[in-house]
Amino acid sequence: MKKTKSLNILVVDDEKEICRMFTKWLSLEEHRVKSALTGKKAIKLVKKKYYDIVFLDIIMPGIPAIEVLEKIKKISPKTKVIVITGKLMDVDKDLSSELRQKGASEFLQKPFQMKEINAWLV
Amino acid sequence: MRKGKMHKIMVVDDEAVMTTHLDERLTWMGYEVVGRASSGVESINKAKRLKPDVILMDIVMPGKLDGIDASKKIKEDLDIPIIFLTAYADDKFVKRAKDVYPFGYLIKPANPDEIKATIEVALHKKNMERRLNKLVDKYRFLVNNINYATISVDNHKNITFWNNGAESIFGYAANEALGKPLIFILPERIREEYEKDMNRMVLRRKSSVIGKVIEIFWLRKDGSEFLFEHSLAFWKVNKVSLFTCIGRDITERKQVDEERERIFMQSLQSEKMSGVSTLADGIAHEFNNLLQIMSGHIELAKITKEPEDIEEALDIVLKNTERAAKIVKNLFAFSKQKVSGKELCDITESLESTLLLTEAKLKEQNISVVRKYKKTSKVKVNKAEMQIVFLNMVTNARDAIGPKSGTIEIGVRQVGKHVEVSFHDTGKGIEEENLSKVFEPFYTTKGTIGGGQDSTPGTGLGLYVSYGIVQKHGGTIEVESEVRKGSTFTVKLPMREVEKSNK
Numbered sequence: 001m002k003k004t005k006s007l008n009i010l011v012v013d014d015e016k017e018i019c020r021m022f023t024k025w026l027s028l029e030e031h032r033v034k035s036a037l038t039g040k041k042a043i044k045l046v047k048k049k050y051y052d053i054v055f056l057d058i059i060m061p062g063i064p065a066i067e068v069l070e071k072i073k074k075i076s077p078k079t080k081v082i083v084i085t086g087k088l089m090d091v092d093k094d095l096s097s098e099l100r101q102k103g104a105s106e107f108l109q110k111p112f113q114m115k116e117i118n119a120w121l122v
Numbered sequence: 123m124r125k126g127k128m129h130k131i132m133v134v135d136d137e138a139v140m141t142t143h144l145d146e147r148l149t150w151m152g153y154e155v156v157g158r159a160s161s162g163v164e165s166i167n168k169a170k171r172l173k174p175d176v177i178l179m180d181i182v183m184p185g186k187l188d189g190i191d192a193s194k195k196i197k198e199d200l201d202i203p204i205i206f207l208t209a210y211a212d213d214k215f216v217k218r219a220k221d222v223y224p225f226g227y228l229i230k231p232a233n234p235d236e237i238k239a240t241i242e243v244a245l246h247k248k249n250m251e252r253r254l255n256k257l258v259d260k261y262r263f264l265v266n267n268i269n270y271a272t273i274s275v276d277n278h279k280n281i282t283f284w285n286n287g288a289e290s291i292f293g294y295a296a297n298e299a300l301g302k303p304l305i306f307i308l309p310e311r312i313r314e315e316y317e318k319d320m321n322r323m324v325l326r327r328k329s330s331v332i333g334k335v336i337e338i339f340w341l342r343k344d345g346s347e348f349l350f351e352h353s354l355a356f357w358k359v360n361k362v363s364l365f366t367c368i369g370r371d372i373t374e375r376k377q378v379d380e381e382r383e384r385i386f387m388q389s390l391q392s393e394k395m396s397g398v399s400t401l402a403d404g405i406a407h408e409f410n411n412l413l414q415i416m417s418g419h420i421e422l423a424k425i426t427k428e429p430e431d432i433e434e435a436l437d438i439v440l441k442n443t444e445r446a447a448k449i450v451k452n453l454f455a456f457s458k459q460k461v462s463g464k465e466l467c468d469i470t471e472s473l474e475s476t477l478l479l480t481e482a483k484l485k486e487q488n489i490s491v492v493r494k495y496k497k498t499s500k501v502k503v504n505k506a507e508m509q510i511v512f513l514n515m516v517t518n519a520r521d522a523i524g525p526k527s528g529t530i531e532i533g534v535r536q537v538g539k540h541v542e543v544s545f546h547d548t549g550k551g552i553e554e555e556n557l558s559k560v561f562e563p564f565y566t567t568k569g570t571i572g573g574g575q576d577s578t579p580g581t582g583l584g585l586y587v588s589y590g591i592v593q594k595h596g597g598t599i600e601v602e603s604e605v606r607k608g609s610t611f612t613v614k615l616p617m618r619e620v621e622k623s624n625k
Contacts, residue, residue: 014485015411017438021418024435028425059407059486086410086482111413114421 007121008050011035012042012068013057013084022055025114029121039068046075053120055108058085058099066102073103082106082120128154129245132174134165134192135207136183140230144178144237151238162187162195169196175248176225176241181208181215190215193222201252203244207232270370271352275304277363279320291350291371293343304365307341323356324363337372348373386590389563390510393587397513398453404483405449411482412446415439452479452509464595466500469508469541469615470534476512477532480520488527489520498536501615507591514584515545515611522549522609537614540597544612551605560601561589588613 009031011022019035026033034051036042040063042054054072058065069081083104087095096107106120131153135141141158148155157172159165161183169177177196181189193204205226206219219227225244228236265272271291274283284299292299292307304320305313316338333353340350352369419435426432452475477491484491519530528548535542552560559565566582585599592599596616603609 015415017415017442018411018418020438021415021422024422024426024431025418059482064488086407086414110410111417114418 007031007052009033010042010045010051010054012037012039012054014038015057018057018084021114025117026121029118031121039063039065042068043071043075046072046079050076051079054079054081055117056081056083056104058083058087058095066098069099069102069104077103080105080120082108082117084108084110086110128152129176129241130154130156130172130174131241132157132159132165132169132172132177134159134162134177134183134189135180136160137180140180147234147237151234153241161185162189162192165189165192166195169200169202173200174202176244177202177204178207178237178241179204179224181206181210181219190218190222193224197222201248203248205240205244207237270368271350272366272368273299273304274364274366277324279304279317279365282364283366287370291342292340298343304367309339309341309347312338320365323354323365349376385563386587389583389587390507390590393510393514393583396583397510400513400517401453401479401483404480404486405453407486408449408482409446412442415442448475449478452476464502464504466502467505467508468500469498469503469543470495472503472505472508473512473532473534473543476509476516480513480516484516484520484530487520487523487525489523490527490529492529492531494531494533494535496533496535498534498541499617501541501617503595503615504591507594511588511591511613512543514588515543515613518584518611519545519547519549519609522547522551524550536617539617540614541617542612542614544610546608546610548608551607552601552603552609553605554603557601557603561585561599 009022009026011019011026011033012035013019013022014037016037019037023033023035034045034049036045042056045051046054056065056069056072065083069083072079072081081104083099083106085107099107108117131148133141133144133148133155135144135158138160141160145155145158156174157168159168162185165177165179166187177193179189179193183189187195189206189208193206196202196204203225204222205228206224207228207230208215209230211229216227225247226240228240266285267287268285269287271288272283272285273281273288276282281299281302281304284294284296288299289295294307299307305317308316333355335351335353337349337351339347341347349372350369351372352367355366355368357364357366416439419438423432423435423439426435481491516530523530530548531544531546533542533544533546556567562582563586564582565586589599592613592615597614600612600614601609602612
């Protein structure tokens with residue numbers, strides 16, 4: 001496999017094991033990965049450093065994910081935010097169009113294959 | 123001499139000297155002599171007209187009727203105490219006199235004190251008798267007119283009392299029933315059994331059925347059977363055993379009960395189904411998460427070279443399959459058709475298994491659950507049914523909070539002989555005028571003012587079914603609420619059955 005350039009990636013999910021899964025997978029590809037279990041922590045991290053990609057779970061306790069998305073895009077407009085969801089986005093058209101409007105680039109519908117995300121890592 | 127009304131006396135004697143003398147005496151004693159008669163016939167007429175309080179009656183008088191005959195006639199129409207005052211004390215007079223229940227029998231010449239004492243005793247006895255009769259009439263009226271059949275039988279098990287209630291329930295008039303054996307109003311197949319039971323009661327003077335309410339089929343005059351709910355009393359009066367049976371026709375009530383039970387079971391079933399659909403959304407979400415964790419780690423295990431990384435990834439997969447299995451198991455309780463029995467269980471455990479199913483949905487709505495659990499004794503409950511109650515409580519709290527975030531505080535504690543589970547939400551609350559309606563079937567506010575964008579319209583059966591379930595467990599559900607502040611629903615379950623099982 002051709003080596004791509006190393007990216008700064010942030011994973012935001014309240015499930016520790018989802019964060020772990022992303023971290024392990026992306027580390028194998030030699031990206032630099034950080035993870036946050038809450039939206040609050042994510043915003044803090046984005047303020048400190050530039051991230052190329054943020055994987056953001058849409059359902060989390062605390063600050064609504066839509067606000068987190070807005071804040072990230074405001075702090076760092078060039079960051080690509082990929083929304084992860086356990087919900088069927090096709091069913092919830094209103095929510096998906098709102099997320100796109102707020103700056104979400106892609107949607108990842110759980111359960112997905114880790115191989116799928118490699119396409120975005122170029 | 124005496125206060126108030128003077129008592130009126132009538133003197134009946136054929137000797138004028140005697141009556142005049144008595145007159146004076148009685149007047150002096152403070153009585154009013156309202157009339158005199160010198161023959162039996164005259165005494166009857168005057169008694170009717172003058173209505174004296176007491177009659178002093180001579181026995182041997184000229185004319186068709188003597189004093190005893192006259193007394194008999196007077197007693198037929200009038201309720202006046204009669205005292206015989208006669209020169210004769212022969213057995214034959216005394217014997218005849220006894221038949222008219224005199225209030226005294228004085229032998230001439232009687233001394234004034236004796237006469238006065240006898241009159242006073244007669245007046246007093248009559249007064250008591252009237253009061254007693256009034257009481258007897260009152261109770262007879264009551265017994266006759268209550269809507270319950272009241273039937274008494276003697277020691278031969280023949281009917282000796284049959285009230286109006288029995289007439290209307292069984293269709294037999296009193297004269298058709300009195301004197302008949304009790305078993306004639308029992309279906310043949312249970313006659314023998316019932317008789318045996320009654321014989322046993324007479325023998326032992328007690329029975330397991332005494333004081334208990336029994337429901338058995340009895341027979342109407344038209345031959346139809348009906349469910350008669352009754353209780354038996356057994357008593358002895360002057361060495362004669364008596365049974366009294368009081369009861370009512372409960373056919374209609376049974377039908378209503380059965381219908382109510384049927385509707386309840388249907389509602390319970392539909393509530394289970396709607397419980398499943400309420401949960402489906404959240405559970406699908408939860409499963410997607412679990413599947414993601416599992417498939418992601420399997421992928422990792424496939425490409426990782428480090429053995430410990432593989433091991434760790436597979437451990438995570440295994441752990442999450444267990445979590446998924448637990449959710450499925452809890453979900454099963456809702457779809458089960460058969461209602462299983464009660465078992466001793468830890469209420470917090472049962473509560474947690476419900477919360478496990480609702481977790482994802484609550485998280486999605488940004489509702490946090492605060493647990494305030496205290497240690498309690500175990501309670502005997504039907505686990506599956508209790509889960510429906512808890513799910514309802516949580517779902518209602520969630521819907522009350524609506525699309526904004528909030529808190530559900532769940533408390534478990536022991537208060538006296540009850541285990542209490544309370545659900546407090548920071549939702550919109552319930553108006554006071556609606557508080558009494560929340561447990562009624564089909565009462566709902568959901569779908570109109572309730573919930574967020576994805577709130578499911580309510581069936582109006584949730585609390586009705588929950589209440590029914592808790593009631594079946596001998597408990598209650600109480601509600602307190604304040605508009606815009608939130609509501610608290612408290613499920614109270616008795617521990618009574620636990621104590622029994624511990625013995």
